[in-house]
Amino acid sequence: MSESLIPLSTPNFRGNEKKYVNEAIDTEWVSTAGAFIGRFEQRMADKLSVRQACACQSGTAGLHLCLRHFGVSAGDLVLVPTLTFIATINAVLYQSAEPVFFDCDEHLCMDPEQVGAYLERECRLEGGRTVETASGKTVKAIVPVHVFGDHCDMDRLMDLAERFHLAVIEDATESLGGVFTRGRYAGRATGSVGHAGVLSFNGNKIITTGGGGMIVSNDAPAVEHMRYLSQQAKDDADYFVHEEWGYNYRMTNLQAALGLAQLEELDGFLEIKRQNYARYREKLAGCSYGELLPFGSGDGSNRWFYSFALRDPDPGKRDRLLRYLGGRHIQARPIWKLNHTQTPFRQYRAMDCPRALRFYDRVINIPCGTNLTAEQLDRVCGALLAFGGEDRGYSQRS
Secondary structure, eight states: OOOOOOOOOOOOOOOOHHHHHHHHHHHHSSSOSSSSHHHHHHHHHHHHHHHHEEEESHHHHHOOOOOOOHOOOTEEEEEEEEESTHHHHHHHHHHHHHEEEEOTTTSBBEEEEEEHHHHHHEEETTEEEEETTTTTOOEEOOOOOOGGGGGOHHHHHHHHHHHOOOEEEEEEEEEETOOOSTTTTTTTTTTEEEEEEEOBBBSSSSSSSBBBBBEEEEEEHHHHHHHHBBBBTOTTTTTTTTTTTTOOOOHHHHHHHHHHHHTHHHHHHHHHHHHEEEEEHTTOOOOOOSEOOOOOTGGGGOOSEEEEEEESSSSSHHHHHHHHHTTTTBBBEOOOOOOGGGGGGGTSOOOOOHHHHHHHEEEEOOOOTTTOOHHHHHHHHHHHHHHHHHHHHHHHHO
């Protein structure tokens, strides 16, 4: 009998999901109105200790709403990491703005030193705004991403943002449940530090609504404006009066019912993530050709995705490892193709990105879901350890 597939990350429905979804169906509130939307928003705001939250259709929609609200417009520059899912960059293009790509630090997150060097050496302050000297374009915002649940250096980035009058839209789509453990934001949740933060509830995230996202912020009027925009900017729903143009970005009551039940399980999911990561580290400690990357944010990370890295950059070996695991019914994936190398974005400015390029050639993501059993985890480790010997034989033959 062939071994069953070990998926990368699947939803875990073990709480009140069916109960709440059935309640939404029974009351016939299934679309973009209904009690579960407000309940989900309030519970999330309480969980993250922020003043306001707005549920929307996706993390991408949340990023777009933030960029729109904070005044990013055609021709403006937005500072982004190259190492992130493409949605972060797409949201910038939705506003006809231009991304400027930056390298990552040693923990895969946006390099604050490179951002600082760019702002200090290549930009000037002019009438309360920051202008890129060479192009004359206005730098409007920074979108730092907490990659795979590790944490950006928000102390440094917020200092730069204040000095250069930039909005900070914190992409926390992968880091729900993460908490800063050092610096002046110690004790704060990821997503709660920037001018606004954005969460994602895609099917592979630590909690899911099937598809969905949420904006969180301590700037309550900002969130209210984004909620207004997410509902087609309705000023009078009875007479269809609209003073702005908006979007159909509101989360449905069915999604919110699912999300509320998932949020009730978040603390348990975080503990499973911690235990599985520790078991992986223990089992793979003696691996000769690679290692499980540590989280720089330590115990504060939600440990969303686990990154296994070759000791040296070798895209050929990375791809052989992916095929080897796939042949043993273990789902794994490379990290995202770096955005400054993607066809739609090659026209835009990019800093030198040696760390991101090195990680791209070294790193794969391995199964990490909260449904992962001890037996499955051991099977993944066994395959990773066995690959070292088999790949040496392959290399010698070739």
